[in-house]
Amino acid sequence: MALDDEPRLGCGRSIDRIWTTIDQPLNAHEQTCRQCQAARAQLKRLNEATQALREADLHDEALTPRSGVKTAIMDVARAEIRRSKRILLASNGNGTTEISEQALSSVIRAAAAEVPGIHARRCHIEISSATSDSSVDDPPSGQSGVIGPHLVIGLRSAVAPDINIPRTVQLLRQRIITAIPAGIGISAGTINITVEDLYDV
Amino acid sequence: MEDYGSGFEAEPGLDEGSIVARAQDGDLRAFEHLVNSYQGRLFRLAYRMLNDRGDAEDVVQEALTASWRGLARLQDVQAFGGWVYRLATNRCLDVLRKRSTRTEHITDPQDILSISTDGAGSDQLSDPAYAAERTARDDGLTAVLNTLPPEQRACWLLREMHGRSYAEIGATLKISPTAVRGRLARARIQIAEGMNEWR
Amino acid sequence: MSENPLQSQLITSKLIASLAARTTLETPGVLRLEPTVKGFLARLGPAALQRLSNSAGQNGTYRDDGVRVTINDNVAVVHLDIATDIAYTALNVAETVQQRVRGNIGHTGLTVGKVDISILAIEPPPPAKIS
Structure with missing residues (x-):
């Protein structure tokens, strides 16, 4: 399409070239x-006007x-x-408790936020079907040990470029193994x- | 420092890719952070495209709501910015297409100048405080900008006001990065000449 | 059984819902009841609410933000959507809510059926107001 040919002045000079070499x-x-x-004089004036408008718009309340x-927007999202x-976390005659x-x-x-050099991204949680039956039974009363469904956690992450990845991942795993029983009341299960990605620091 | 409690201030320096990934999982605070970060930029784009606050706000709302609904399908978290800019740009172009079926299309710089000084072509000049803060140079540039065809204006705004890449602008307008370059060059010379007349 | 049909009319599902909501909010570790789509519709205007109540207001069911109560044959069934404080163990908070809600509804003379709880959010507590 002719419209997409490089626009030039009558003398044959590319306008884009004048623009990029304006300084x-x-x-x-x-x-x-x-x-x-x-x-060139016109484009120079435009360049200044462009910068001025960009700055003015940016700071215009x-x-x-x-x-x-x-x-x-947030109402719709919510x-x-x-x-x-x-x-499903627990179920008995009194009712069920589930968690999103x-x-x-x-x-x-929140556990990952305490580990420097690694950012938690998407997190996907499944229940391992092999042991899920036990979570439906009434737990023996008075038992305070950690129970519940067997979680399979798939956590994706980005790390800082300068860290020791195996050590950081191991630290993150430990933090999650502690945080889930403390924050939710069930075992952490399998953590993958x-x-x-790397993120810029 | 005890003031944060909830929100991303609790995790300073979280990269945008990670915030997008969390929003993809339905984390509302992550999404709110993205709304905070993009609503102003998208509004400035939409306002310069449409010259109407209400229409510009509608575009911001629709684009960011659509981004929430489509987040799960976004493959590359780094592409979020380009994607919401694309959603907003295409909505602006839709609005202008609908408008042009209702009103005559204005292409002559002299026409738009006389209309905007009447206060009918844009609402910014009807606000005295606003107008006083703006230099004649800004007004000259925006008046000429409004004479460009919508896609060319979008092209110029995305590049010059928002620093988006040729590849991204090309994807938005469904043209090649080379064509973006050409369209920009043409837009620049046209605006520059228009500003001469304005002076 | 339902040999006394008047009873369920004297104690409305709305009353039980507000009792359950108050009991829940008084339980340590509960940050709030999670608003549902209805709360969102309420802000959209009365027309949207009207449509919702026409479709969902049957069978002695009452819904409010985060609470749903159904009374059938003198038995109250309760569902609560809650957000809990990350400093607490969510499952323990839910069990305490369950026990307290059962107890308080029991005092009204109704039979308590299941009290189901959904933990929809776990967050740090809101910051204390610094003036």
Whole structure:
């Protein structure tokens, strides 16, 4: 399509080239070409106007959305989030207690936040079916030992470029093994940690 | 320092990729952080595209709500920024398409100048406090900007005001990065010439 | 059984819901009841609420933010959606809520059926107000 050809001045000079060299001294052609000089002067003025507008818009209080916009966005998000998966923690004649995958993940992420050099990302939790039957039975009364479903936790993470990855992952695993019984009241089960990315520090 | 309690201040320096990943898992505070980080930028883009606060706010709301709904399908967490910019840009272009079926399209710089000084073409000039803070240069640039065809204006705004990459702008407008480069060059010279006339 | 049908009319599901909600909120480690879609609709306006109550208001069921109570044949069944404080063990908090809610509803003379609890969020406590 002709429209996408590189736009040029009458003298054949690429406009893009004039723009990208606007802060450099004039070359031999530009020193004598009036078309180039005129275009350059105009673009220079545009460049300054562009920077001024960018700065002015960035700091213009009037150029921000009203707070109601965020409220409306978050209302929709909140209303639609409840579809997340539920995990049965305990069940007896008095009723059931379940936990959302979301709530479980937040305990895992809070634990990860205490380990420097690693950021918790997506967290996926499954129940191992082999042992899930035991969670439906009434626990013996008075027993305070940790019980519940056998969790299989898949946690993805990003790490800082300069850390010892095996040691950091091991530290994170230990933190999660402690945090789940403390925060939720069941055993941590199987924890699979994947390092998928490096983050910039 | 005890003031945070909840929110991402509790985890300073969390990278955007990790925040996006958490929002993908349905973490509302992570998503709220993204809303905070993008709503202003998207509003400035939409306002410069549409010249109407209400329409611009609608675009921000629709784009970020759509981003929440589509988050799970986002493969690369690093691509979130480009993606919400794309959602917002395409909504702006939709709004302008709908408007152009209702009103005449204005292409002559002289027309838009006379309209905006009447206060009918944009709402910014009707606010005296706002107008006083703005230099004539800003007004000249934005007035000429408004004479560009919508896709070219989007191209210029995304690059010059928001620093988005050629590849990303190309993906948004469904053209090649080379075509983005060409369209930008054409937009720049057109704006520069328009500003001459404004002066 | 239902030899006294008047009883369920005297004690409404709405009353039981507010009793259950108050009991829950007084339990240490509970941060709040989690708002449901209805709370969101309430902010959208009365029309949306109207539609919801027409469809869900049958069979002696009452819903409010985070609480759902059904009374059938003098038996109250309760469902609670809660957010708990990360400093507490969520399962223990839920069990305490269950026991207290059962106890308090029992005092009304109704039979208590299942009290089901969903833990939908676990968070740090909100910061104390510093003035």
